[in-house]
Amino acid sequence: MNEKKLTNILSMVEKPGRYLGIEINSVHKEWEKTDVKILLSYPDLYELGMSNQGLEILYNIVNERNDSLAERVYAPGLDLEKILRREKVPLFSLESKHPIEDFDIIGFTLQYELSFTNILNILDIGNIPVHVSDRDEKHPLIIAGGPCSCNPEPMADFIDLFVVGDGEEAIVNIIETYRRSRSIGRDKLLMKLAGIDGVYVPSLYSARYNANGAIRDIKPVTKDIPDAVSKATVDISKNNYQAKPLVPLINTVHNRLTLEIQRGCSNNCAFCQARTYYYPLRLKDKKELIDAAEKGLKNTGFDEISLSSLSSVDYPHIEWLVSELIQKYRDKRISVSLSSLRPDRFSLELVNRIRQTRKTGLTFALESGSVRLRGVLNKSIDEDRMLSAISDACKEGWKLIKLYFMIGLPTEQDEDVQTIVDVVNKIKRINNRLNLNITISHFVPKPHTPFQWVGQENIGSLKKKAGFLSRNLRGKVKVHNVESSLLEAVFARGDRRLGRVIEEAWRQGCRFDQWREHFRFDLWKKAFSAQNISMEFYAARIRDAGEILPWEHIDCGISKATFLKEYRKINGSNTEG
Amino acid sequence: MEAIQKVKITYGKYGLIRFIGHLDTMDTIFTAARRAGLPLCYTEGFNPRIKASFSPPLSLGFSSDVEFMELFLNETVAVDKLKGSLQKELPEGMIIKSVEEIAVKSKSLNNAIEAAGYRFSFEGFNVDKGLLNERKKKLLEASSVLSMDISGDSGCDFVIGMGGGKKMSSREIARNLLDIDEDEVKKIEFTRKKFFFKL
Structure with a gap:
């Protein structure tokens, strides 16, 4: 041109x-x-x-x-x-x-x-x-x-x-x-x-x-x-392709040096697809990370290093790494951030160490307020330890806590939704002046997880639960768009017949569907009905254990049998096949 | 950290880089300064920023011959060396014209600017000198335009005052002068040519 x-x-x-x-x-x-x-x-x-x-x-x-x-x-x-x-x-x-x-x-x-x-x-x-x-x-x-x-x-x-x-x-x-x-x-x-x-x-x-x-x-x-x-799996300890990252000339979501410290995750949360997709867990060498930080900062001029992975506090050398980086770059006003935290003392101490400059919020993904449901999700959080960590955080001057919850989880009852209100109240009771930003998302069953057979809860019921939470939670509440979550559920577990719908919706003008201001559920609904395809069939239907799934021929490293065993444990006698 | 040196870096903005705005330009120079390893001074507080001040914002899409920044340093650096090492790190189209040492305690030059001169080309437009002169007269009477030179055939040079008179942007001035619409004026490339300082 x-x-x-x-x-x-x-x-x-x-x-x-x-x-x-x-x-x-x-x-x-x-x-x-x-x-x-x-x-x-x-x-x-x-x-x-x-x-x-x-x-x-x-x-x-x-x-x-x-x-x-x-x-x-x-x-x-x-x-x-x-x-x-x-x-x-x-x-x-x-x-x-x-x-x-x-x-x-x-x-x-x-x-x-x-x-x-x-x-x-x-x-x-x-x-x-x-x-x-x-x-x-x-x-x-x-x-x-x-x-x-x-x-x-x-x-x-x-x-x-x-x-x-x-x-x-x-x-x-x-x-x-x-x-x-x-x-x-x-x-x-x-x-x-x-x-x-x-x-x-x-x-x-x-x-x-x-x-x-x-x-x-x-x-x-x-x-x-x-x-x-x-799926292809590489040895990530060998390669270091992070030496010359791009530096945007305009403000983007993250203008910072991102260092991948590990790939895969040591946790086995049942809702999480990334756990399978990035399986198995592989670590970057800690000394090479120091070297990558040095080169990366020199080549970019960024003033922030983000240590990134699915669960960064679980990186075995995280304390060492954080201390080294802080010591090395304190005088250059370079800050360090962690991508995901556990709600416990260990995480808090890490964050306190790196927070010497920026005092933004602490973020915890609790997923559910209910001990039982967190058990179903295979994500155990010790609530007493969490509360005492938050209490310490308050004393240390933190004023904002961001909390993430999901609704529509498998086996979820109304009591379980109430527990979200209960746990938020407990946190609020620690210090009434603590600001809470609460994000509610809707559970989307994903392929290659133990929940790949379950049905997504219907929109009406999810809306009711979200409404209840918006009215009763003491904090700033943000609820994901429920129609987006429905579409996500349709396409996550869709088959190749859905190509017709994607094309139809795009021809009708759908794009940037991830953006609330551009998302046109009305056009999507029209596209599904024009192609005579049912959203419920893909989103809400409970699959038999024996059904051939659209991704059956894609092997991501964790077998269907393993997922089925976890699924049956969760569902008890409710499962067929 | 106390600043022990202050430099005025004058730079031009040409080509694609004119399509980044004021704040992004600042950040772009800051990351370049860090890559160049300059001994920068930082503000105190939770969110330390590099101590510097910049010439007034240049509209998105404008070129310039005369942008400047005043940068504080905590070690003395030879101006030639600074010019070389910073230039190497700047993106395509940002050209350092000069680096001068100024008194550390001096007031920001920004406060002393009373007017700025701009230029745009008539290329691609049919111009009738008679009409232009009429419109020029009106503009000079009714706005903060202090002077305007359309004597050459190729384009218009004009000076906008910082205070007094009806505020008009460079694009509005060009629209009024050429009697064109909003979309047409977007295609004109403006260049900031000069700052006028109070004595």
């Missing part, structure tokens, strides 16, 4: 800083001289996408290679979309401003179900047919990875290839296979790519259904293709 055209477009949008592509540490390689051109995309607004570490790791891996380049694109804001469509300008990459259709491979990260329509939209603004079946040799290969690829089926119509699990080695294998076989034809190329660890090519499988709507089988369409795909 010529410069005049680009600056004209940038002049007309509200936040042009999203589309500049000249961030510190962005990589601009020679287009003509590079063999494989990969475009990486987080299908949401730049401010959100820039904080994603997975994409950044892949960006560095690809750009370190001589034979390939990686550039980025995020979902254009609605204002830019309007201009691009009006002026018939195809969507372009941030770095070289090449039309996205000029790339060899486009990789999307699937972080949450409600970003699916954005993927179709990005392809469409980029002049690329959204359907796998409408694309040919001249189009880029469309690939996707990330947590939602543990059930890729709802996106099977649109994605040529999924990477299930860790992407670090898979991307290298894809590049190498692509270079060897790019000229043998798209179908043959996909067959070759399907042989890579963690790669799932949905068009090489076909699904059949029973009269009752459940899946009869999902089978490869040809021989030489495995019946099931196992």
